[in-house]
Amino acid sequence: MTREEALSILKEYTKSESLLKHAFAVEAAMRAYARKFGEDEELWGVVGLLHDFDYEKFPDEHPMKGNEILKDKGVPEEIRTAILGHASYTGVPRETLMARALFAVDELCGFLVAVTLVRPNKSIGEVKVKSVKKKLKDKSFAAKVNRDEIKQGFEELGVPFEEHVEFTLKALSAIAPELGLNP
Structure with missing residues (x-):
């Protein structure tokens, strides 16, 4: 499946600018980890x-409904299983490195964008691991972000x-304007 095909499906089902930006953030982090691990x-x-x-x-049926849609479109099982995981x-279960990487970056990407958006100049390049740690401890900040899954994610990824936060920040910095952030 090509990026263009995936983008077409994404835009067919997703109109929310914030969800589109989240997809681009997770894509950037996944691409960076693929390069790091020598993967596709x-x-x-x-x-x-x-x-x-x-x-x-389909918020109440996510990602099972998506799996059905992708299966009907002929999307390979490898992609669908990682998404389900x-x-x-x-x-x-997240049995592949790709599936573990997706789990590890998903919640973290959302959190890192939230941390950046509360900074005066909205510059992701200025976000430091120390400030991310501090914000993670503040349960009222970005309250919907599952902190346990962030922890489980980097642990499963090994x-x-x-290092995980720094690496993901760097990946998102590369597409900062696309995310509505300053580099």
Whole structure:
């Protein structure tokens, strides 16, 4: 599956600017991790783009409904299984490095964008791991972000927390304007 095909599906089902930006953030982080691990950057990017494509239209059935839609469109099982695994409640195990990476970056990307948006100049390049740690401890900040899943994610991926945050910040910095942020 090409990025263009994935983008077409994403935009067919997702109209919310914030959800589109989230998909682009997760795509950027997935592509960066694919490069780091010597994996297929296009494949990992597609998974990042599509992981929440069904959420806006089918929030109560996400990502199971998305899996059905993607299956009907002939999307490979490898992609669909990774997407199913990013939601712990599906019970689908994250058996591949790609699936573990998706789980590890999904909640973190949302959190890092939130941390950046409260900064005076909205510059993701100025966000430091220390400030991310501090904001994670503040349960009222970005309250919908599942902190346990952020922790579980970097542990499953086998990357230390500080390194994971720094790496993901760098990936998002590369597309900051696309995310509505300053570099």
